[in-house]
Amino acid sequence: MAVKPLERAKTLDPADPRTRYQLGYSLLMLKRPDEAEPELDYVRSKMPTDETTLFALVKLYQAKRDQQKAGETFLTLQQAHPNSVFVHILMGESYDLQEKPDEAVAEFQKALELAPDMPRLHFDLGFLYWESNRLREAAAELKKELAMNPGLAPALYYLGDISLTQDKPAEAAELFAAAITRNPSCPDAHIGLGKAFFRMNKNAEALRQFERANQIDARQADVHYWLATVYRRLQDVEKSQREMQRFQALTEAAKASPTAEPSGHDRWASSTCMDGLQARRRSP
Secondary structure: OOHHHHHHHHHOOOOOOOHHHHHHHHHHHOOOOOHHHHHHHHHHHOOOOOOOHHHHHHHHHHHHOOOHHHHHHHHHHHHHHHHHHHHHHHHHHHHHHHHHHHHHHHHHHHHHHHHHOOHHHHHHHHHHHHHHOOHHHHHHHHHHHHHHOOOOHHHHHHHHHHHHHHHHHHHHHHHHHHHHOOOOOOOOHHHHHHHHHHHHOOOOHHHHHHHHHHHOOOOOHHHHHHHHHHHHHHOOOOHHHHHHHHHHHHHHHHHOOOOOOOHHHHHHHHHHHHOOOOOOOOOO
16 A cells, blocks of 8 residues: 555645545555544545545444444445445445345345446455355356456455365365465465365375465464374374364364454455455455
């Protein structure tokens, strides 16, 4: 995000709401909501019902866990723009969090009707289908996203996961490898590639991927499970037992503190996995 050039532009014309919006949006994408808030508040003071600014502020308040302000701002957005694509996105996300998949899918379908070319909307819908194990529909939406947004790592990752579920490990390996090329610092993609190699009995290659995932983030329980599994196949009993003990310890810790560590798709919302982009919890 081009924060420094935007900060310089702000000094030249601090009254320009477009520059202030871009600066606030960039800071929000960099997970700096406290710094983003005064910029977006300024834009709202000049354009009280601006659609994208209200949506960005809802996401900002959600990031700050200020649900009251998030709800109030959403109502303002909904009243000013009742059929806004952003209203449907926020409603879809809300239903998703409430574990109402059919309602969430319906909202994202409405969003796509309004904005069929909006980046990451097909990904969001594809992920919702994936969550509901509607894999054929998920794959179709993820492929549409890649046609518009080539190289989007999460889309490649979930297509790889679908291929693995369908017992197509070679195809899955290509997709996971492509996700790693796009973003080598996301442990999930390395775990996926390791699982594909494991299915193909390429044990040394699988071990390298699991070890790489462990180097990136040793706090993930699943990487230790897979390390234990591949060590057991390699008949290294001592290492297998050690990794299984780590897996069990991390699993118990997660049960004791269930909100401490995000898992699965939520990890793709982090800058480590997404190069600063958000997937499921999107921003404008």
